[in-house]
Amino acid sequence: MSKTLLIKNAAIVVTMNDSRDEIKNGAIYIRDNIIEQVGNSADLPQSADEIIDASHHVVLPGLINTHHHMYQSLTRAIPAAQNGELFSWLTNLYPIWAGLTPEMIKVSTLTAMAELMLSGCTTSSDHLYIYPNKTRLDDSLEAAQQIGMRFHGARGAMSVGQSKGGLPPDRVVEEEKDILRDTQRLIETYHDAGRHAMQRIVVAPCSPFSVSRDLMREAADMARSYKVSLHTHLAENLNDIAYSREKFNMTPAEYAEDCGWVGHDVWHAHCVQLDDHGINLFARTGTGIAHCPCSNMRLASGIAPIRKMLDAGVPVGLGVDGCASNDSGHMMGEVRQAMLLQRVGFGPDAMTARQALEIATLGGARVLNHDDIGALKPGMSADLVLFDTRQIGFAGALHDPVAALVFCTPPKVAWSIINGRVVVREGHLASVDLGVVIERHNALSLELAQAQAAR
Numbered sequence: 001m002s003k004t005l006l007i008k009n010a011a012i013v014v015t016m017n018d019s020r021d022e023i024k025n026g027a028i029y030i031r032d033n034i035i036e037q038v039g040n041s042a043d044l045p046q047s048a049d050e051i052i053d054a055s056h057h058v059v060l061p062g063l064i065n066t067h068h069h070m071y072q073s074l075t076r077a078i079p080a081a082q083n084g085e086l087f088s089w090l091t092n093l094y095p096i097w098a099g100l101t102p103e104m105i106k107v108s109t110l111t112a113m114a115e116l117m118l119s120g121c122t123t124s125s126d127h128l129y130i131y132p133n134k135t136r137l138d139d140s141l142e143a144a145q146q147i148g149m150r151f152h153g154a155r156g157a158m159s160v161g162q163s164k165g166g167l168p169p170d171r172v173v174e175e176e177k178d179i180l181r182d183t184q185r186l187i188e189t190y191h192d193a194g195r196h197a198m199q200r201i202v203v204a205p206c207s208p209f210s211v212s213r214d215l216m217r218e219a220a221d222m223a224r225s226y227k228v229s230l231h232t233h234l235a236e237n238l239n240d241i242a243y244s245r246e247k248f249n250m251t252p253a254e255y256a257e258d259c260g261w262v263g264h265d266v267w268h269a270h271c272v273q274l275d276d277h278g279i280n281l282f283a284r285t286g287t288g289i290a291h292c293p294c295s296n297m298r299l300a301s302g303i304a305p306i307r308k309m310l311d312a313g314v315p316v317g318l319g320v321d322g323c324a325s326n327d328s329g330h331m332m333g334e335v336r337q338a339m340l341l342q343r344v345g346f347g348p349d350a351m352t353a354r355q356a357l358e359i360a361t362l363g364g365a366r367v368l369n370h371d372d373i374g375a376l377k378p379g380m381s382a383d384l385v386l387f388d389t390r391q392i393g394f395a396g397a398l399h400d401p402v403a404a405l406v407f408c409t410p411p412k413v414a415w416s417i418i419n420g421r422v423v424v425r426e427g428h429l430a431s432v433d434l435g436v437v438i439e440r441h442n443a444l445s446l447e448l449a450q451a452q453a454a455r
């Protein structure tokens with residue numbers, strides 16, 4: 001039997017539909033996991049199995065996070081990695097991450113997802129690229145199912161260790177045949193290609209400086225044979241560009257094209273240093289970007305030319321990036337930083353609040369190849385979030401409550417609905433006991449740091 005859910009009397013429903021309608025006194029009628037009607041409260045059904053009174057709330061499509069490394073929640077603010085750029089930061093962290101266990105992956109993923117969900121995110125990708133001590137992507141997938149988040153699990157990998165000229169220590173890299181075999185197993189076991197899928201697998205070697213050209217090519221072939229997406233890090237900072245020039249005699253964009261890593265089924269994290277040739281290539285081929293402004297600032301990587309990319313037609317989504325280089329997984333906070341950082345680089349009109357919200361909803365959906373999320377309209381998956389406009393951070397900002405979500409203190413959600421299920425109810429996660437998760441997470445975080453100190 002189907003179940004119905006009505007959200008009514010919303011101060012504003014931000015639809016992100018084709019005409020970008022914002023509906024005052026709005027309502028949304030949901031049947032099971034799908035949005036059936038969106039409109040004025042007076043025009044929609046008045047009864048349902050559950051009714052949420054959204055008076056004083058702004059309703060948005062659930063935000064979409066296109067880049068993360070959730071295990072890094074265990075290694076936030078590590079003293080030795082607080083003040084370096086990308087390569088030195090990684091070199092300090094790899095030996096700690098070598099101690100990760102399956103329980104650590106699961107608990108840190110739950111923690112990272114809880115933080116994302118409470119800050120407005122309903123769909124996330126996670127790029128897990130280090131597999132010591134029998135850890136598996138299955139640990140992340142299990143956490144996503146438990147907490148109820150829509151999830152793209154990206155099977156990352158590193159195969160070129162220090163002895164072969166790569167950056168990671170040899171003990172955290174894998175054999176390429178094992179990587180491909182496990183990736184195939186994950187696709188065949190878990191990937192759901194259908195509309196409203198809660199779980200997809202992505203093929204995702206970590207970066208051009210930690211895997212071989214052969215693996216990049218074979219990964220692309222495998223992804224295309226199964227029609228799954230491809231994801232990696234690209235053109236993150238100037239050292240990254242220098243490595244590409246030295247090892248491949250190519251820019252990162254040229255290397256990506258050479259390996260078959262362009263197309264609507266590919267998205268690259270960062271691209272801070274993508275040149276004009278790369279921007280045109282990505283626009284022409286529909287290759288997507290995960291923009292991670294906090295991480296780019298934290299590691300002093302630079303300011304990604306997002307305004308220019310959007311003008312050229314590059315698909316752009318937003319990502320919080322891993323918690324060791326952000327060290328916050330607050331999705332609405334990231335929307336705010338995306339808006340502010342473009343202004344620092346390119347002027348006060350480089351990005352509006354609504355454009356930043358659009359990247360985090362429609363942009364993310366496009367980058368992840370989902371046509372069923374990112375907007376509130378009939379036939380879409382029922383993923384939406386409600387923010388209470390009466391909280392302190394919005395006092396005096398109700399001239400424009402939608403812009404206030406981005407300009408003011410990054411808010412927490414009052415309600416979150418994912419695939420028709422209420423996962424945050426009156427500010428509290430309904431699917432896990434958050435206090436228990438945080439306590440265990442903190443114990444594991446200390447254990448991980450101490451294990452490295454003891455080695």
Ligand SMILES: [Zn+2]
Binds near residue numbers: 067068233
């Ligand atoms: Zn990353």
